[in-house]
Amino acid sequence: xxxxxxxxxxxxxxxxxxxxxxxxxxxxxxxxxxxxxxxxxxxxxxxxxxxxxxxxxxxxxxxxxxxxxxxxxxxxxxxxxxxxxxxxxxxxxxxxxxxxxxxxxxxxxxxxxxxxxxxxxxxxxxxxxxxxxxxxxxxxxxxxxxxxxxxxxxxxxxxxxxxxxxxxxxxxxxxxxxxxxxxxxxxxxxxxxxxxxxxxxxxxxxxxxxxxxxxxxxxxxxxxxxxxxxxxxxxxxxxxxxxxxxxxxxxxxxxxxxxxxxxxxxxxxxxxxxxxxxxxxxxxxxxxx
Amino acid sequence: xxxxxxxxxxxxxxxxxxxxxxxxxxxxxxxxxxxxxxxxxxxxxxxxxxxxxxxxxxxxxxxxxxxxxxxxxxxxxxxxxxxxxxxxxxxxxxxxxxxxxxxxxxxxxxxxxxxxxxxxxxxxxxxxxxxxxxxxxxxxxxxxxxxxxxxxxxxxxxxxxxxxxxxxxxxxxxxxxxxxxxxxxxxxxxxxxxxxxxxxxxxxxxxxxxxxxxxxxxxxxxxxxxxxxxxxxxxxxxxxxxxxxxxxxxxxxxxxxxxxxxxxxxxxxxxxxxxxxxxxxxxxxxxxxxxxxxxxxxxxxxxxxxxxxxxxxxxxxxxxxxxxxxxxxxxxxxxxxxxx
Numbered sequence: 287x288x289x290x291x292x293x294x295x296x297x298x299x300x301x302x303x304x305x306x307x308x309x310x311x312x313x314x315x316x317x318x319x320x321x322x323x324x325x326x327x328x329x330x331x332x333x334x335x336x337x338x339x340x341x342x343x344x345x346x347x348x349x350x351x352x353x354x355x356x357x358x359x360x361x362x363x364x365x366x367x368x369x370x371x372x373x374x375x376x377x378x379x380x381x382x383x384x385x386x387x388x389x390x391x392x393x394x395x396x397x398x399x400x401x402x403x404x405x406x407x408x409x410x411x412x413x414x415x416x417x418x419x420x421x422x423x424x425x426x427x428x429x430x431x432x433x434x435x436x437x438x439x440x441x442x443x444x445x446x447x448x449x450x451x452x453x454x455x456x457x458x459x460x461x462x463x464x465x466x467x468x469x470x471x472x473x474x475x476x477x478x479x480x481x482x483x484x485x486x487x488x489x490x491x492x493x494x495x496x497x498x499x500x501x502x503x504x505x506x507x508x509x510x511x512x513x514x515x516x517x518x519x520x521x522x523x524x525x526x527x528x529x530x531x532x533x534x535x536x537x538x539x540x541x542x543x544x545x546x547x548x549x550x551x552x553x554x555x556x557x558x559x560x561x562x563x564x565x566x567x568x569x570x571x572x573x574x575x
Numbered sequence: 576x577x578x579x580x581x582x583x584x585x586x587x588x589x590x591x592x593x594x595x596x597x598x599x600x601x602x603x604x605x606x607x608x609x610x611x612x613x614x615x616x617x618x619x620x621x622x623x624x625x626x627x628x629x630x631x632x633x634x635x636x637x638x639x640x641x642x643x644x645x646x647x648x649x650x651x652x653x654x655x656x657x658x659x660x661x662x663x664x665x666x667x668x669x670x671x672x673x674x675x676x677x678x679x680x681x682x683x684x685x686x687x688x689x690x691x692x693x694x695x696x697x698x699x700x701x702x703x704x705x706x707x708x709x710x711x712x713x714x715x716x717x718x719x720x721x722x723x724x725x726x727x728x729x730x731x732x733x734x735x736x737x738x739x740x741x742x743x744x745x746x747x748x749x750x751x752x753x754x755x756x757x758x759x760x761x762x763x764x765x766x767x768x769x770x771x772x773x774x775x776x777x778x779x780x781x782x783x784x785x786x787x788x789x790x791x792x793x794x795x796x797x798x799x800x801x802x803x804x805x806x807x808x809x810x811x812x813x814x815x816x817x818x819x820x821x822x823x824x825x826x827x828x829x830x831x832x833x834x835x836x837x838x839x840x841x842x843x844x845x846x847x848x849x850x851x852x853x854x855x856x857x858x859x860x861x862x863x864x865x866x867x868x869x870x871x872x873x874x875x876x877x878x879x880x881x882x883x884x885x886x887x888x889x890x891x892x893x894x895x896x897x898x899x900x901x902x903x904x905x906x907x908x909x910x911x912x913x914x915x
Contacts, residue, residue, distance in 0.1 A: 301724055415846055416694040418682035425686035430778050431650050433679045453675045455785035461778040535691035535737040539704055541730045548889045556897025565909040573875055574821055575914050
């Protein structure tokens with residue numbers, strides 16, 4: 287059977303490679319100093335989606351992302367790897383969303399897309415590490431969920447068989463579609479971009495990314511596939527009260543740089559005398575041994 | 576009404592340690608607020624087998640849901656148990672482990688109840704909050720404290736309006752202790768069918784393998800941990816040698832796990848294991864907050880790092896300025912030479 291698959295993807299700051307200039311003098315995060323990347327586990331999810339598509343002829347894969355206009359980059363990256371379409375949810379009303387408001391926005395967009403068989407995303411995003419959005423989208427859509435998936439093993443009779451990671455082991459579950467799946471980083475890595483697809487989609491943009499003076503603007507009328515779907519709260523029939531800051535039950539009371547209680551430390555070198563002295567001291571005081 | 580709830584996770588009929596740790600924390604919060612500590616557990620064939628593992632941590636009332644299909648865990652039945660129970664009981668705080676189960680269940684419950692949820696908290700406290708926008712003052716909110724943004728900052732999160740205030744906490748972050756005060760210790764066995772519709776049992780577990788943990792990093796008295804500065808898989812193997820000599824365990828920072836030098840289950844930090852050893856030997860670990868959150872309560876901290884200004888050196892008792900390649904063989908050699 288052919289499947290309609292939506293991949294949830296997020297553009298995130300690359301918090302894994304935080305340099306010295308990542309924090310401002312005031313102690314806030316300097317987002318400009320961190321490269322924006324496709325959230326790593328969302329790429330694992332995209333790979334599972336593309337495999338499902340290949341095994342089920344006639345299936346389509348679309349990338350759904352929420353963020354500022356430049357987040358359209360993750361849709362392009364998805365198209366380069368084999369996705370068929372994408373939707374950018376962008377609106378100032380979405381800003382300041384916690385996981386609940388984010389999942390509300392994504393769920394309304396998925397309803398707008400309609401007739402989706404599989405919603406699949408990364409287990410968590412590296413800028414928050416919460417792992418909440420997947421299950422919350424599932425709840426809002428009234429769908430079953432399978433989290434921590436490592437591989438979709440089978441798609442048969444309207445059901446997916448999935449191997450998933452659990453604490454201390456693995457389990458295999460069978461769940462009926464439509465279904466929400468979240469994928470862990472231990473799943474297969476995503477295939478690289480395909481050169482032909484890069485050529486085809488490199489000028490694909492969301493309307494908000496374009497500038498009037500751009501010399502390639504004429505292409506958008508000739509080739510409709512170069513215009514990415516761009517949706518506001520109104521476009522997905524969303525309730526502004528449930529979006530962004532106003533739809534977020536959690537509030538940030540305080541954010542601070544941690545200052546650890548500095549201890550008086552003994553400084554040693556790597557020379558033999560220092561190391562032997564330290565080992566003897568620890569043994570004498572029965573700290574080790 | 577208005578009590579503190581802890582969801583107790585089980586494997587078969589064994590209550591997980593993380594749940595007992597949360598019961599101890601939940602008891603303290605309940606005492607501070609002057610309310611009861613309640614616990615909920617769901618499984619198959621658990622009646623008479625789990626109560627003694629839960630009540631001694633100071634539980635006033637325990638809800639045991641025992642029915643076919645509740646073990647192994649699947650999302651929908653456990654979600655409906657909590658959602659429907661919370662609608663009746665109206666707790667002000669609900670805690671669960673930041674385990675695979677807790678992180679599957681927590682967000683689904685919070686979404687059903689439109690209540691806020693904070694993942695992977697490293698501290699939980701009670702305190703006041705003034706909303707600057709509305710000018711409203713709130714007493715006795717749950718401060719949900721967690722490192723954020725890859726561990727570069729620490730955020731205090733509150734849920735002023737929505738109940739319950741929900742948080743998940745990783746295993747080992749809180750310390751469990753049998754409760755020495757008086758608790759009511761009442762146990763009830765609700766009718767599961769009233770809480771869980773038949774339609775919830777749609778996801779089938781076909782096959783399941785759970786192995787006992789291969790190591791005891793969480794309880795080890797000595798931990799030898801490596802970071803990106805270790806430099807290579809070969810160098811990382813030296814950590815295992817030293818740990819073996821010292822009868823300790825090996826841990827790692829996220830960077831070392833990402834580099835593939837060490838299994839994921841040895842990661843120490845906010846998104847890994849929290850340890851409280853007598854001695855912590857940090858090898859080539861710079862000391863991001865996300866890592867320090869998982870080891871700062873160690874007794875004695877020894878940092879081996881060739882960068883004299885590595886952040887971890889600030890909290891270390893001994894700082895050895897040198898490379899892992901140079902220092903570790905000497906530590907092994909002189910330990911062997913001097914130990915008896």
